[in-house]
Amino acid sequence: MKINGNQITPGNVLEHKGGLWVAVKTQAVKPGKGGAFNQVELKNLIDGTKLNERFRADETVERVRLDQKDFQFLYAQGEQLVFMDTESYEQLELAEDFVGERAAFLQDGMTVTVELYDGKPIGITLPQHVTLEVTEADPVVKGQTAASSYKPAILENGMRVMVPPFVTTGEKIVVDTNEITYVRRAD
Incomplete structure (x- = not known):
């Protein structure tokens, strides 16, 4: 057009x-x-x-109009990520570096949107937020104010994010997949 x-x-x-x-x-x-x-x-x-x-x-x-299709993440196989078309059940393999560092947020059964041009994938959109468990968080240093001090934490997928001082190991938090930042505690 x-x-x-x-x-x-x-x-x-x-x-x-x-x-x-x-x-x-x-x-x-x-x-x-x-x-x-x-x-x-x-x-x-x-x-x-x-x-x-x-x-x-x-x-x-x-x-150009891009086709957008929903795919479900199935599993990672080496450097390849395997997705399934939610309508036709056909499988699609994408290289891990096609998704980039955000591939760490993929969870079994997660629905993603793949943008296609002439049947060829050119982009992928993950859900805006995912819930992950904090596996490692530094203890709070006494005297720090909560206003501006964030501390590093490591999530179950190995990603590192900055979290508020009240977040502890074992808690589930919501993370923004685009900005790779802490959003809030999970309900």
């Missing part, structure tokens, strides 16, 4: 210069001299490189 350069908004996926790019930031610019344009920061969906481009209002770009 073709769109004009001034219609590009953050989150749009574009086919540009032979690659797939997602618009990260956009800014409409109206210089005193010359025509208005849209300054767009693009990020390549395949290799992660960034690019800044100017698109005039009369230019057209190809906007």
Whole structure:
């Protein structure tokens, strides 16, 4: 679907210069001299490189629609992560580095969303929050105020996060999978 350069908004996926790019930031610019344009920061969906481009209002770009499908995480097999399509029950194997460090948050049976372009996976979205047990937490140092002092803790998946001083070993906490940060105690 073709769109004009001034219609590009953050989150749009574009086919540009032979690659797939997602618009990260956009800014409409109206210089005193010359025509208005849209300054767009693009990020390549395949290799992660960034690019800044100017698109005039009369230019057209190809906007790409990605298929989003729900997959269930089954298990890790060496460097491969195995997922199952929740509708067709077909299995999909993705390299661990495709998911990145967030692969540590995957739990058996967890539902994730995989973005596909022409049937090829190009992105994965994990649930926003996961509940994990704290396996190691430093004791509270007497005299520390809770206002600004966080302490390091190690979670059951081996990830390290900063937690408030009242969190102790054995407690379950909710962690943000995008920011890899403590959210709150689990209920």
